[in-house]
Every structure is written in structure tokens, then in C-alpha cells.
Amino acid sequence: MTWGLEEKHRKGWERIRSGDVFFIHSTHNSFFNNAKSGIIGIGVVGSNFSIKNNHLWLYEHQHHENRWPLLVPLSEIYLFSQLPDTSSWESPNIDNKSQSEKLISQLLKNYIPLSNVKGFPQMGSFSAVSKEVANQILFDKRPLYEYSDESSIEGDIEALRPTKLEKVNNISESFRYADTLKVFDSIKQRIVSETPGLYSKNNELLAKAEEAHCNILQQLLEIFKQKGYDVRSNPHVDLFAHDGSRAFLIEVKSTENRNFRTQARKGLAQLLEYDYFEVNRFVSEENLHLKDKYRILVPSQSPKDNNYIEFLNNLNIGVGIVNRDVIKPVGEDFGFSKL
Structure with missing residues (x-):
């Protein structure tokens, strides 16, 4: 899911961050007579910004113009009205105007008229x-x-917008990039689910995992800041800390339900990717000369899978547990003793 901006809004587009909230606004339209001005839902910005050079929206196809090239990814959309099952309709195009009008009517069924929103x-x-x-x-x-x-836009993508590693003073700042609203009770209570029992259980697991993740990151932040490290984060990277000569790239994984190997497999891919793209770019831009670089996976529970820990260590990935303001190695010591 995506939204687009004109080239004249590039500076504004560059300021948009993962976790930003957008109000989805419908307007009067000469092509669709039943369109009205109002708010039809809420969108949450994701992390994969890009620039396209093809035609995506109906207006662009009609006028053969790439009017909105600057793409803003939406990880979640919350509509006030329920759409028909997606298998029952096609994406709007020039040849299915009547179907599009029906979808518009459905989207406006429970909309908020702009006249009801003061200011x-x-x-x-x-x-x-x-x-x-x-x-x-x-x-x-x-x-x-x-x-x-989470699927990407098909077609010609000209470029991806790089993300920056931002300085972190409090771990709540890094959660500002969360690309979901389900962590807020006022939103969760209003979400309509076809399987409320399963959804409630999943929410409880999510809340528990988020709490563990946040607590670990806060402890890590305090550990590194006490040692004088510059601590950074962005929508991808949990934590990157350096003191000018030594650096730690940290990926935290919740293993509250004992799923260490599954989570470690994801963390391995993330550490390798973020190190190659995010960290290398930051090091180059800041002209850092690092003598030691460590990639560390930090699970929320102490893992017992010694074979997989050995496998990670063999790939130069350290595993550590945060315990009382220290990072204790599980397996080989990847720079922990130097903190």
C-alpha cells in the first residue's frame, strides 16, 4: 500500500518518517460524481520509501503523466468503513468506473465529513x-x-530513499518509528476483527513481546551511554553504538515463547543487511575509523540451543543477554568484556 507526492513536495517527503500518521482524505472529483470531501481512515507510514517513474494511479493513466513519483509506504490502513473482499473486485482503472463508484460509496459509508472536523x-x-x-x-x-x-510496488522504481541513523537519548524515541497503531489501547479497542478470540490472544503476545523488547533496549542504551558511546537508531536498526574506534550493532529479539532459532534466523539476516547498508553508509558519511565492529543478537530469554549459538558465532555474530546493567555473552565473547 502506498501514497504519492508531487516532486514539488520533495522536501516535505524527505521529512516523513516511519511511524508518522496520515489521515486519508477523500475529495470531490469530476470523474466520480459520488465522491465527497471527508476523512475515510488513518494510515501509518512504513519504512521503504521509493521513487517511481511509471504510472500507478488512475489520473496518471488517464493523462499519461507520472504526477506523484515520491512514494510513501503505508504499513497499515485503518478504514472507517469495511471494503468488500479484495478477491471480488479489481484495482480501479479507466475501464471499470462503475465498480470504482461502488467502492467509493462503500468507503464513504461511515466517513467523517470535513464539516465535522474543526480546523x-x-x-x-x-x-x-x-x-x-x-x-x-x-x-x-x-x-x-x-x-x-508489506508488498512493494510493482513496476519501475527509480531509487530508494536511504534512512539515517539518528541519535537516541531515550529508548522511547526509537519507538516513535513503530509502523503500527495496535500498541495503543484506544486504537486496539476499536479494531473490528472476524476472530476476536485469536486477535485478543495475539494482542497479548504482541504486548508482552513489545514490553520485553523495549525494556532490553532501554537497558542497552543506558549501558552504552554510561560508557560514553554515541547511540543511534532508525526504523530498521534497533541500536548502533560507537565510541569512535569500537562499534556494536545490536538486534534485539523477543523469545518469550522460546522460539529462539526462528527469531535468531531473522536476526541474523537483519544484522548482516543493516551492517552492509545502514552502518557502512553511516561510517562513511561520518568518516569514522573503527578498529573493532561487532554484530550482536540479544534475545529476551537466555537460549539453550548451543548448536545454533555456535553456528552464529562461526558467522561472527555474537549472542548476549542483558543482566543487571551488563551484557553477558552466551557462547563466544564478541567485545562484551571490552565494555
């Missing part, structure tokens, strides 16, 4: 809103129908 900006497709306006929409009592999709 909503009236101009432009890309405008900031005040806290008062945001609260009117976010804390409305309408049900929310969640749609999520």
Missing part, C-alpha cells in the same frame, strides 16, 4: 494538522477496519 486544512494534498484536529479524528468512536500489506 481541518482546506488546501493541498500534503498538509500538517494541529493536535486539536488530530485528536478529533484519532479519538472518534467509529470502528476501525484494519488492512495491512
Whole structure:
């Protein structure tokens, strides 16, 4: 799922971050007579920003123009009205106008008219809103129908927007990049689910995992800052800490349900990818000369899978557990004793 901006909004596009919240705004349209001005839902920005050079939206196909090349990924969309099953309709195009009008009517079934939102900006497709306006929409009592999709846009993608490693002073700052709203009780309570029992159980597991993840990151932040390290994070990297000569790339994994090998497999791929792309770019931009670089996987529970720990160590991946403000190695010591 994606949204696009015109080239004239490039500076604004570059300021958008993963975790930003967008209000999905419908407008009057001469092509679809049943379109109305109002808020139809909420979108949460993901992390894979890109630039396209093809035609994606109906207007672009009609006018043979790449009008909105700057793509903003949406990890989740919460609509106020439920869409028909996606297998029953095709993406809107020039040849299926009647179907598109039916979808528009469905999207507007439970929308918020702009006249009901005091202070909503009236101009432009890309405008900031005040806290008062945001609260009117976010804390409305309408049900929310969640749609999520991590697939990328097909077609010609010109470039991906790089992410920066930002300085972290408190771990809550890194959670500002979370590309979901399900961690907020006021949102969770309004989400309509076809399987409420399973959804409730999944939410409990998610909350437990998020809490463990956050607690570990906060402890790691304090450990490194006490040692004088510069600590960084971004929507991809959990933690990167360096003191000018030594650096640690940290990936934290919740293993609350004892799924160490599954989580470690994901963490391995992430550490290798983030080191190659994110860290190498940062080191080059900052002109750092690091003598030692360590890639560390930090599970929330002490793992017992010695064979897999040995496998990770063989790939120069350290495993450590945070315990009382220290990082204790599990397997080989990858720089822990030097902290």
C-alpha cells in the first residue's frame, strides 16, 4: 500500500518518517460524481520509501503523466468503513468506473465529513494538522477496519530513499518509528476483527513481546551511554553504538515463547543487511575509523540451543543477554568484556 507526492513536495517527503500518521482524505472529483470531501481512515507510514517513474494511479493513466513519483509506504490502513473482499473486485482503472463508484460509496459509508472536523486544512494534498484536529479524528468512536500489506510496488522504481541513523537519548524515541497503531489501547479497542478470540490472544503476545523488547533496549542504551558511546537508531536498526574506534550493532529479539532459532534466523539476516547498508553508509558519511565492529543478537530469554549459538558465532555474530546493567555473552565473547 502506498501514497504519492508531487516532486514539488520533495522536501516535505524527505521529512516523513516511519511511524508518522496520515489521515486519508477523500475529495470531490469530476470523474466520480459520488465522491465527497471527508476523512475515510488513518494510515501509518512504513519504512521503504521509493521513487517511481511509471504510472500507478488512475489520473496518471488517464493523462499519461507520472504526477506523484515520491512514494510513501503505508504499513497499515485503518478504514472507517469495511471494503468488500479484495478477491471480488479489481484495482480501479479507466475501464471499470462503475465498480470504482461502488467502492467509493462503500468507503464513504461511515466517513467523517470535513464539516465535522474543526480546523481541518482546506488546501493541498500534503498538509500538517494541529493536535486539536488530530485528536478529533484519532479519538472518534467509529470502528476501525484494519488492512495491512508489506508488498512493494510493482513496476519501475527509480531509487530508494536511504534512512539515517539518528541519535537516541531515550529508548522511547526509537519507538516513535513503530509502523503500527495496535500498541495503543484506544486504537486496539476499536479494531473490528472476524476472530476476536485469536486477535485478543495475539494482542497479548504482541504486548508482552513489545514490553520485553523495549525494556532490553532501554537497558542497552543506558549501558552504552554510561560508557560514553554515541547511540543511534532508525526504523530498521534497533541500536548502533560507537565510541569512535569500537562499534556494536545490536538486534534485539523477543523469545518469550522460546522460539529462539526462528527469531535468531531473522536476526541474523537483519544484522548482516543493516551492517552492509545502514552502518557502512553511516561510517562513511561520518568518516569514522573503527578498529573493532561487532554484530550482536540479544534475545529476551537466555537460549539453550548451543548448536545454533555456535553456528552464529562461526558467522561472527555474537549472542548476549542483558543482566543487571551488563551484557553477558552466551557462547563466544564478541567485545562484551571490552565494555
